[in-house]
Amino acid sequence: MQQLPPELTRIPLTALDVLRFLGRSQTDGVDKDTLAQGTGLSDIGVGKAIRGLVTKGYLNMDNYVYFLTEKGRQAINDVLAYDAAHQQGGSQERQHHGLQADLVAVAPQSLGTRKPGRIQIGLDKLSGVQEAVQLLLRFSSIGGSLNRGDATLTIEPGRVPAPISVDVTPDGSYNAVRVRVEGLQMLDMDEVHPAGGIFFDIPVSQASTNVQAWCGTLHLQP
Known part of the structure; x- marks a missing residue:
């Protein structure tokens, strides 16, 4: 191999x-x-x-x-x-490579100006988890506002954490909202390990009921 x-x-x-x-x-x-x-x-x-x-x-x-x-x-x-x-x-x-997980975000295909839309963010395909892992998800955006800036997930062996809901509202300054999700693993002694993340653009035109998904890989320390 x-x-x-x-x-x-x-x-x-x-x-x-x-x-x-x-x-x-x-x-x-x-x-x-x-x-x-x-x-x-x-x-x-x-x-x-x-x-x-x-x-x-x-x-x-x-x-x-x-x-x-x-x-x-x-x-x-x-x-x-x-x-x-x-x-x-x-x-x-x-x-x-050790511990890995897919970071997945699902959001509307488009948003209405100054109308909130909901993003679902979660994990999938967890591999190699032998004990609990603390993961901080940090959210930021350009061209819109989010109703929360971060969330903490506990990853346990054999269990997938429930997804996190984040509402995004375009502010009208751009024709799309860029959302970034950063994964930070919390280690001992207040040490932080950058695990990876994703970013994606949601067009701003008319609110859509259809959804689209983005995926990235988080690399976690054992």
């Missing part, structure tokens, strides 16, 4: 997400905001990923713009080859 080179197993999992994004987009010379938007990582998470990639020589930085090195291009090939080999073996891949 295809395995990652040893050095790639010693960088943050979020760094692998950055390499995947750069491989999919086939772009070079990107800034931190572009990487955050492309990967769905939080500001803390993408910063940690960038530091790991620069330190290990996968990226070079010039005036806060990041460029792939030859080593970085080879790493992308290694990661994509690993992913392709594990497409039919997701359970083994999840076990290799």
Whole structure:
């Protein structure tokens, strides 16, 4: 079975997400905001990923713009080859990476101006959970307001937490509302681990009863 080179197993999992994004987009010379938007990582998470990639020589930085090195291009090939080999073996891949969960958001296909719409946010496909994990979900938006800024979930073995409801109201400043959901794992000694996240845009026109869904992967520490 295809395995990652040893050095790639010693960088943050979020760094692998950055390499995947750069491989999919086939772009070079990107800034931190572009990487955050492309990967769905939080500001803390993408910063940690960038530091790991620069330190290990996968990226070079010039005036806060990041460029792939030859080593970085080879790493992308290694990661994509690993992913392709594990497409039919997701359970083994999840076990290799530790605890994972899918972060899922379901929202209306469109919103009415200054009319609230409800977003359901929850977890799915939990893998490797052996004991309770505390997860803080942090919500933010551009072009609208949310009725809550965060929520705490307790992930327990064999149980999927109930989804969280968040109401979003467009303020009329844009033709879409961008919503970001960040997952922060609460560890001992008040330490916080950025686990990943998602962001999505909901068009503002007429309120729709149809829904759409977005999904991202959270990487949790055991």
